Amino acid sequence: MPALIERWWLALKARLGALANPRQLDRELQEEMRFHFERQVDKYMLSGMSRRDAEREANRALGNRARIQEEHRDARGLRWLDELRQDAGHGIRRLASRPWISASAILTLAVGVGAVTTIYSAVLALVLEPLPVPAIDEVVVLGEMPRGRELPGEGWAHQGDFGIWRNEPVFEAAAGLGRWFVTMTGTEEPAEVIGYQVYGDYLRVMGIEPAIGRGLATDAARQGSREVVLSHRFWKRHFVGDPEVLGQAVLFAGSEHVIVGVMPREAGYPMGTDAWASPPGPVDVSDFSGRARLAVVARLAEGVSVQQARAALRLVGERTAATDPEGHADAAVLIEPIRNIVTYGTGPLLTILMAAAGFLLLLVCANVANVQLMHGTVRRPELALRAALGAPRGRLVRQLLAESTVLALASGLLAGVVAFWGSNFLRAGLSGEWSRYFFVGASKIGVNADVLLFSLAVSLLSVIAFGLPPALRAARVDPAVDLDRGRAASVGRGPRGVLVVLEMALSVVIVTGALVTAQAGASLAGAELGLDAEVATFTVRARGQEYRDPVTLRQLNDEALVVARATPGVASAAATNRMPAMPPGRGVELETRSAEGTPIGPVNVGVVSDGFFSTVGIPLVAGRGFVGGDDLGAARVAVVSQTVADELEADGELIGTRVRLEDTDEWLTVVGVAADVTAWNSHVPTPAVYLPAAQRPPQSMVLLMQADGTAAELARSRLRERHPDVPLLEPRTIEEAVAEQSAPTQMVVGLMRGFAAVGLLICLGGIHALVGYLASLRMREVGVHMAIGADRRTVLRLFVMRGVKLAGVGLLIGLPAAFAFGTGLTRLMAGFMPSSVSVANVPFGALGGSLLLLSALASYLPARRAASVDPAAVLRAE
């Protein structure tokens, strides 16, 4: 045993020594050889030779010292390291010798890998771990929905059910959340709070610990204790992230609540929650008879599956239906893993981007592979030469690998930068105030190292896979043949043509994807929206108890208008219930009195004050807007938008006709027709009917002013002085509001456009390169043709047609695929985008035509170079 250890120890020392200080070993060898030489000389001289003869003989006996040095280095067992260094240096030199090709390869790889990394890293961040909840798959959301209207995440349980459900053994813990949308007052500025009162142990269900402080007290002794836990975002926003906030008492809904804790970042469920509060009544009562609606989350007990829980709940449902038929008739109990609820919004968006990025990477790989193939044939003579000079095949392969690795490292670095920017862009698009209700975990988007490495490996593989065969072939084939460059194998068929066709097909698909998503893109310009987008706004959210009374509410609204109008710098002011130019809700149907036809619809109903149309810049096409006279006591009136008017058009005047909204009893007289307003995510105007605010005061009011920022802010602070308890939220222009809400869509559209543009560029570049390569290879043929009389134009046409033909085949394959892709996209976006988005809107004819044209152009440039060659010169070069 000791012998073995000794051996290993010495072996290790020898290797480390060789690694650490090769030059010393070289010197020592020199010294040894010198000693050897001297002794040999001595020996020869002793036997009678002259010094000079002895030295000569000794040298001969010793042999070639350089060779000995080399073999000695070999024997150190580190040859591979040396060779690696050599190969790497060689690889770098090779790449540098062809700067354009190398740069474009590195760039395209970086873009493809970077794009894929950005998107797929985001997917990991948003979908795999949307909430910082341990064992997230054990957490489910429960709800009761009327049968036939099940939508994920929209079920609300009755409190009664919650009391029953939480006792089921399938659940380890359950919590019910009751809506608590209130106002926070007593601080610098009153704030609107999206909150929930919590029954049960919410933190236990989620498995989260508060970032600071503690959770709500759950023991019965603390009933009605008025505690509140804030969300991280709310805390940052309204309390400047000050940890001293713990223990402070703040007024929520008019009564004092003590802030006991703050949740960790992005930990909220339901999404967008600002605060969780202790419930008004007893916390732990299992016998609820109230009809308040609760959102219920629960954690499954150990080993229980969602299916089992579903079955258990169904049994419970049957039991309660038997005992309380009218309360639960026709309701279905839903149970959904919380992950699905929380990622509902991101799913389609990410799928679209994942597909597009994937296609782009494929395109990039095809392109790079093509370059490698072309390169490979060009390099054949050189490789053949090296093989003839004795380089072993393994060495050639290793050199190719080294070159590819250098390429991969360079592109990897650049791809990392691209992914970094891309992630920032993505994160910014999904982190807005509005977005937090739909996308959770956006702040976690970043570059995932695994994804980067994986996509890099994929692209590296394509580089090697297509660069290897030429290298191997070169080492095998008769060097004499390959040194003769003029002998070119048949080109344009085989792998190179296929790759270009593939690139074109992929480009078409990506471009179509961009064209489909672009339809949902935002129009931010006021002109496209149909109003003055620079109108300043803020929202008056009258939530307090006192404003339940319509009289008080109307007084507040009137006062707000008066104050605004009286503020210097405000040219005019008006109010409405919803910000204009936003995507409409579900809409209602409209019926006309002279109804031969069927009801029109759906139309969007807006409640507006007098002076609305002039303030917001919506021209009145006919009739009038609302005036002071259209108040409670007067006849019920309405203004319709142009599209609605067109649909309603009976013969004669529209003004004065009667219309009725679905589900109401009153008939309204049409007094005016307003120009159309288009929502930001549509290119088709929103059909709208406007009602006077005086006749239907809105609970939440958006105040609109023709004023600049300072004047608007002045108006807002004046109103706040009068009503310090009413939150006056979100001061911004219509333009800003649209930008904020459309940020995610804008981001997706922007990314898709980017992918399409880059993809197309790379594809055209590929065609350009291929045609150029064909031309250079066929140089001799061209020379011959031209020498025997073919004119320039024929030659040109030959090459251009080659490129166009390849593009054509690509289109043939790509267009159906693109259509399928576009249809899939439309279906994916159906829930989120207006129905006007459709794959049918994509002008496939024009698209195909323009792509062919671009391909022709891309082929023309290198073809022109080929055709301008001097036939005599070419033939002479043979």
Place this chain on the structure above:
Amino acid sequence: MTRSGSDLLRGTLDMLVLKTLAIEEMHGWGICERIQEISEEVFEVNQGSLYPALQRLTRRGLIRSEWRTTANNRRARYYAMTAAGRRQLKQEIELWSRSSSAINRILAHAAERG
């Protein structure tokens, strides 16, 4: 008989070096002379290939070396066998004798027939 680089001969050279060092520690030139001496000039070691062989054996941990001053006040590197080297040598000798007796038997058999 001198050849360069073939594995078979490398292995033989290594074994010869080990055998030489089994008797006595010595420097590179001494090993060279000794091998020539013992083999009665049949093996004229390509002197140059000795040093890579010595490096190989060092790397494998079968010999170790240190620099010393000779009687003539010159600096030389002396090599010695390690315990592992001793064991390796024994194995190699056994293998060698087994192969050579097998070859002898084949040749004898062939001679009988032929």
